[in-house]
Amino acid sequence: MKMTYREAIRQAMHEALAADPRVFLMGEDVGKYGGTYACSKGFLEEFGPERIRDTPLSELGFVGAGIGAALGGLRPIVEVMTVNFSLLALDQIVNTAAALRHMSGGQFSVPLVLRMATGAGRQLAAQHSHSLENWYAHIPGIKVLAPATIADARGMLGPALADPDPVVIFEHAQLYNLECELPGDWQCDIASAALRRAGTDISLITYGGSLPKALAAADQLAAESINVEVIDLRVLRPLDTATIAASLRKTHKAVVVDEGWKSGSLAAEVMARILEDCFFDLDAPVARVCSEEVPIPYAKHMEEAALPQVPKIVAAVKQVLGK
Amino acid sequence: MTVPYAKDFAQKLLFDMLRIRRMEEKCAELYGEQKIRGFLHLYIGEEACAVGALHALAAEDNIVATYREHGHALVRGVSMNAIMAEMFGKSAGCSSGRGGSMHLFDAATRFFGGNAIVGGGLPLAAGFALADKLQGKQRVTACFFGEGAMAEGAFHESMNLAALWQLPVLFCCENNLYAMGTALARSEAQTDLCAKAGSYGVPTLKADGMDIVAVHEAMKLAARHVRDGLGPFFLELQTYRFRAHSMFDPELYRDKAEVEEWKTRGPLHTFSARLKAEGKLTEEEFLALDAQANAEVQASVDFAEAAPWEPVEDLLKDVHTP
Numbered sequence: 252m253k254m255t256y257r258e259a260i261r262q263a264m265h266e267a268l269a270a271d272p273r274v275f276l277m278g279e280d281v282g283k284y285g286g287t288y289a290c291s292k293g294f295l296e297e298f299g300p301e302r303i304r305d306t307p308l309s310e311l312g313f314v315g316a317g318i319g320a321a322l323g324g325l326r327p328i329v330e331v332m333t334v335n336f337s338l339l340a341l342d343q344i345v346n347t348a349a350a351l352r353h354m355s356g357g358q359f360s361v362p363l364v365l366r367m368a369t370g371a372g373r374q375l376a377a378q379h380s381h382s383l384e385n386w387y388a389h390i391p392g393i394k395v396l397a398p399a400t401i402a403d404a405r406g407m408l409g410p411a412l413a414d415p416d417p418v419v420i421f422e423h424a425q426l427y428n429l430e431c432e433l434p435g436d437w438q439c440d441i442a443s444a445a446l447r448r449a450g451t452d453i454s455l456i457t458y459g460g461s462l463p464k465a466l467a468a469a470d471q472l473a474a475e476s477i478n479v480e481v482i483d484l485r486v487l488r489p490l491d492t493a494t495i496a497a498s499l500r501k502t503h504k505a506v507v508v509d510e511g512w513k514s515g516s517l518a519a520e521v522m523a524r525i526l527e528d529c530f531f532d533l534d535a536p537v538a539r540v541c542s543e544e545v546p547i548p549y550a551k552h553m554e555e556a557a558l559p560q561v562p563k564i565v566a567a568v569k570q571v572l573g574k
Numbered sequence: 575m576t577v578p579y580a581k582d583f584a585q586k587l588l589f590d591m592l593r594i595r596r597m598e599e600k601c602a603e604l605y606g607e608q609k610i611r612g613f614l615h616l617y618i619g620e621e622a623c624a625v626g627a628l629h630a631l632a633a634e635d636n637i638v639a640t641y642r643e644h645g646h647a648l649v650r651g652v653s654m655n656a657i658m659a660e661m662f663g664k665s666a667g668c669s670s671g672r673g674g675s676m677h678l679f680d681a682a683t684r685f686f687g688g689n690a691i692v693g694g695g696l697p698l699a700a701g702f703a704l705a706d707k708l709q710g711k712q713r714v715t716a717c718f719f720g721e722g723a724m725a726e727g728a729f730h731e732s733m734n735l736a737a738l739w740q741l742p743v744l745f746c747c748e749n750n751l752y753a754m755g756t757a758l759a760r761s762e763a764q765t766d767l768c769a770k771a772g773s774y775g776v777p778t779l780k781a782d783g784m785d786i787v788a789v790h791e792a793m794k795l796a797a798r799h800v801r802d803g804l805g806p807f808f809l810e811l812q813t814y815r816f817r818a819h820s821m822f823d824p825e826l827y828r829d830k831a832e833v834e835e836w837k838t839r840g841p842l843h844t845f846s847a848r849l850k851a852e853g854k855l856t857e858e859e860f861l862a863l864d865a866q867a868n869a870e871v872q873a874s875v876d877f878a879e880a881a882p883w884e885p886v887e888d889l890l891k892d893v894h895t896p
């Protein structure tokens with residue numbers, strides 16, 4: 252069945268709400284408005300205002316309330332409109348949700364799912380275009396997911412809700428309109444990276460909104476007889492280092508693609524893991540394509556120049572291959 | 575009540591509302607043509623607020639606004655050319671094309687944005703006021719925000735700081751009843767916004783935001799209070815946005831009839847009718863003002879179209895101060 256990424260998210264939430272009375276959804280404009288990205292359209296009518304809760308503009312408050320509700324026996328899905336606004340709730344996520352299990356000596360788990368849109372590409376400028384996945388991936392105590400395919404959009408929420416600890420799900424805003432066939436085997440884990448395209452010459456390692464760009468670059472390079480392997484990290488914390496290492500042992504070269512800014516990026520972490528685990532497998536220095544170190548500008552040509560793009564990925568691959 | 579202003583000033587107020595209206599109608603059109611991209615939050619219906627309020631302020635005052643700030647920027651004195659070029663993403667724009675619709679800035683008119691984080695401007699405004707107080711300047715910092723922002727912690731923290739330190743800041747809430755799709759009563763336990771603000775011991779006032787005279791008089795009073803060193807002030811302007819929240823909003827959350835009802839109170843036609851009834855405006859004068867506004871809009875579009883694109887090599891400019 253063909254469906255959009257948006258519809259896949261919607262179906263996953265619908266299934267969870269229908270299956271488990273402890274599950275409820277809250278966030279800004281999830282109800283009457285139908286969700287900023289229309290992921291909860293029709294839910295208010297179907298599940299009622301007790302379980303589809305429109306919140307005031309109070310990110311710290313309702314994310315914290317989600318943590319409390321999770322401790323109190325419910326299974327909240329809390330939607331923060333975008334990662335940009337999640338900064339207002341960062342204290343509750345980092346200082347409470349992520350730390351509670353450990354600082355209570357293992358007495359309390361926080362089964363919270365936090366969903367948020369991320370990423371640039373729509374000319375929304377510096378306050379609406381952040382890719383801060385890596386800030387979250389830095390924090391012990393939470394799991395961080397980045398569904399980049401229709402199947403993952405459909406499949407990741409179930410295991411996230413079943414997880415006893417907080418899980419943050421990043422939905423790249425550019426992916427919502429992505430449409431393709433939902434495979435029959437969309438069920439998935441939230442532990443492993445995925446091989447999206449097998450290849451032998453070089454590994455392109457990426458996640459989220461950059462996956463379609465990496466795949467497009469691989470297509471383009473195939474036309475020049477360069478055989479690219481594409482790894483989708485999927486789970487940004489904990490990182491599946493084994494899948495990355497297995498790929499490197501095959502290709503011996505890698506380029507990491509990450510929409511985050513280069514300094515202190517997830518790409519930097521992946522490169523460090525490669526150096527730790529695969530140094531002697533490498534035939535060339537590892538390269539990366541990240542966002543330029545500038546707040547995302549409004550003008551279209553400037554925004555495009557600031558972000559990873561297919562030609563930049565192609566160029567980086569060729570450079571590593573010495574072509 | 576008769577309009578308590580001489581003909582010239584009354585017509586000036588009307589003209590500024592017309593300029594905003596015509597500029598934004600054009601922006602909506604240009605959005606359809608993809609000349610303007612990103613988010614575009616129109617102020618149509620709310621013009622009396624910015625025009626009435628900003629005409630009560632002085633050139634040395636500070637203005638802090640939100641992403642729905644085209645009107646505020648224009649009335650404050652940012653040229654329509656610079657605003658339109660910004661919307662086009664050209665370097666001739668008031669934020670060099672880096673900010674777009676939500677981030678209009680202009681140092682010359684002390685227009686400090688253009689903040690797209692709801693509630694983000696309030697602490698900043700308190701800080702401006704602190705700087706003025708410590709430096710003994712008799713300046714007002716006017717901070718505009720929607721009622722949705724009053725649910726944020728930033729609102730409470732800023733009100734408390736401003737009241738505690740008796741800062742010269744004028745909090746101006748444009749209550750258009752909806753924060754995106756969320757109606758006031760569905761997001762605030764206390765829907766009397768003045769009662770909420772007043773709990774910090776800050777004097778408050780409500781005014782009809784569809785009536786430019788009411789807005790202007792209220793703002794004069796509020797600004798006087800702040801300028802006289804009597805501490806912060808909270809002004810609620812009761813208004814309504816006629817258009818969708820942004821260009822992406824399907825408007826599932828409100829009745830068409832409600833919108834139509836509010837449109838009967840539209841600030842432009844009600845004020846021009848009043849002026850005509852009082853002999854302060856003829857139909858010919860109205861048409862001339864409208865034509866002048868439209869000409870300014872067309873000139874700004876021509877300017878923006880003709881302006882060059884910033885070279886991509888300059889991408890990393892203005893991240894740090896050289």
Ligand SMILES: Cc1ncc(C[n+]2csc(CCOP(=O)(O)OP(=O)(O)O)c2C)c(N)n1
Nearest residue numbers: 336642690691692720721722723752753754
């Ligand atoms: C902290 C934060 N949360 C959410 C948003 C998304 N958002 C943008 S405008 C808006 C509604 C704000 O309503 P209000 O403050 O009443 O102002 P209005 O848009 O009605 O002028 C929302 C939810 C945001 N920009 N910032």
